[in-house]
Amino acid sequence: MLHDPNRVYVFDTTLRDGEQVPGCQLTTPEKIEIARELETLGVDIIEAGFPVSSPGDFQSVVEISKAVSAPTVCALTRANKGDIDSAIEALKYAKHPRIHTGIGSSDQHIKHKFNSTREEILERAVDAVKYAKKAVEDIEFYAEDAGRADVVFLAQMVEAVIAAGATVVNIPDTNGYCLPDQYGAKIKFLKENVKNIDKAIISVHCHNDLGLATANSIAGLQNGARQVEGTINGIGERAGNTSIEEVVMVLKTHAALGLYTNVNSKNFYEMSRMVSSQMRMPVQPNKAIVGANAFAHSSGIHQDGFLKNRENYEIIKPEDVGFPSASIVLTARSGRHALKFHLERLGYKLDKDELYEAYQRFLTLADSKLDINDDDLQSLIADKLVKN
Ligand code: KIV
Numbered sequence: 557m558l559h560d561p562n563r564v565y566v567f568d569t570t571l572r573d574g575e576q577v578p579g580c581q582l583t584t585p586e587k588i589e590i591a592r593e594l595e596t597l598g599v600d601i602i603e604a605g606f607p608v609s610s611p612g613d614f615q616s617v618v619e620i621s622k623a624v625s626a627p628t629v630c631a632l633t634r635a636n637k638g639d640i641d642s643a644i645e646a647l648k649y650a651k652h653p654r655i656h657t658g659i660g661s662s663d664q665h666i667k668h669k670f671n672s673t674r675e676e677i678l679e680r681a682v683d684a685v686k687y688a689k690k691a692v693e694d695i696e697f698y699a700e701d702a703g704r705a706d707v708v709f710l711a712q713m714v715e716a717v718i719a720a721g722a723t724v725v726n727i728p729d730t731n732g733y734c735l736p737d738q739y740g741a742k743i744k745f746l747k748e749n750v751k752n753i754d755k756a757i758i759s760v761h762c763h764n765d766l767g768l769a770t771a772n773s774i775a776g777l778q779n780g781a782r783q784v785e786g787t788i789n790g791i792g793e794r795a796g797n798t799s800i801e802e803v804v805m806v807l808k809t810h811a812a813l814g815l816y817t818n819v820n821s822k823n824f825y826e827m828s829r830m831v832s833s834q835m836r837m838p839v840q841p842n843k844a845i846v847g848a849n850a851f852a853h854s855s856g857i858h859q860d861g862f863l864k865n866r867e868n869y870e871i872i873k874p875e876d877v878g879f880p881s882a883s884i885v886l887t888a889r890s891g892r893h894a895l896k897f898h899l900e901r902l903g904y905k906l907d908k909d910e911l912y913e914a915y916q917r918f919l920t921l922a923d924s925k926l927d928i929n930d931d932d933l934q935s936l937i938a939d940k941l942v943k944n
């Protein structure tokens with residue numbers, strides 16, 4: 557298949573890696589609702605679950621396959637026939653099915669998880685891909701813990717699974733171990749050394765244990781990967797997965813990278829709130845792109861600069877991610893310019909001296925109250941009117 561070399565495919569695993577978070581389990585109807593919203597968002601692939609893991613997860617993959625039509629629906633398996641059979645069965649209604657199979661690739665996993673050898677693991681990887689390929693054309697292979705794997709062995713594994721029929725090769729930094737330059741170099745090595753690498757898409761799947769998931773994913777894309785895996789709000793095992801909204805906005809903000817996705821970023825805010833409430837997982841207020849404070853300006857210096865020209869302190873327009881609006885928050889660190897802005901919004905026009913006085917009263921109040929709202933401002937002005 558011919559691919560636009562600048563197009564990045566977005567693979568959402570909110571319903572699989574995201575749902576592995578303790579307390580975030582969803583019912584099938586909740587998963588269908590999220591899957592439909594992901595389709596509206598424009599993701600290319602929805603990883604709907606791990607069918608062999610439980611009857612509920614199996615059923616969710618069946619129902620999501622029926623509920624969406626544009627995205628590819630993907631099911632996870634380990635590299636064994638039982639898992640793959642279950643995934644084939646669960647995906648039977650999918651318009652565009654994909655099986656995501658794989659096995660450990662680091663010596664740590666090979667020795668201490670599989671009690672095996674590189675040779676045996678390679679054989680199991682190839683067998684799994686060949687077996688899945690008999691039933692489904694689109695096969696993604698994951699080389700688990702690739703972040704810590706020996707790159708020469710990893711290249712051997714990737715080459716072998718492409719020869720066996722893998723259409724996408726996923727290079728997960730399962731433990732969020734790599735630095736961006738290390739992860740980028742790994743992808744570059746594969747791009748330059750694996751025979752027939754252009755027959756498959758390289759996918760990046762990064763975890764956030766060191767807070768580097770987004771940076772590593774971008775490094776992978778800069779070095780030739782063209783699929784990125786992640787979740788809404790960055791939820792996922794331990795410290796989470798790459799946050800899809802972050803990667804998409806990095807690519808939009810840095811258009812010079814020349815890469816684009818088909819995701820409609822204007823749906824991010826709604827999508828984020830929906831996932832947060834369904835999964836009972838609050839979004840941290842300072843979360844990039846979708847956190848409550850992502851567009852809140854609070855200190856006097858920033859507020860003054862922002863009110864002179866938004867672009868002084870705004871690299872993304874809130875409306876581009878569906879955020880209600882930027883906000884000028886009134887705190888004891890706010891300046892006169894911000895107070896004037898809010899008073900004018902409420903219909904009060906004060907001259908210079910009146911504003912100076914109001915600001916002194918405002919500071920006294922703000923030192924004793926964390927959040928100054930419109931009612932506080934009204935009474936601040938009303939008190940003065942009464943005193944006058
Ligand atoms: O992090 C990981 O390695 C995974 C694989 C199952 C793709 O989630």
Ligand code: ZN
Pocket residue numbers: 573728730761763793797
């Ligand atoms: Zn993962």
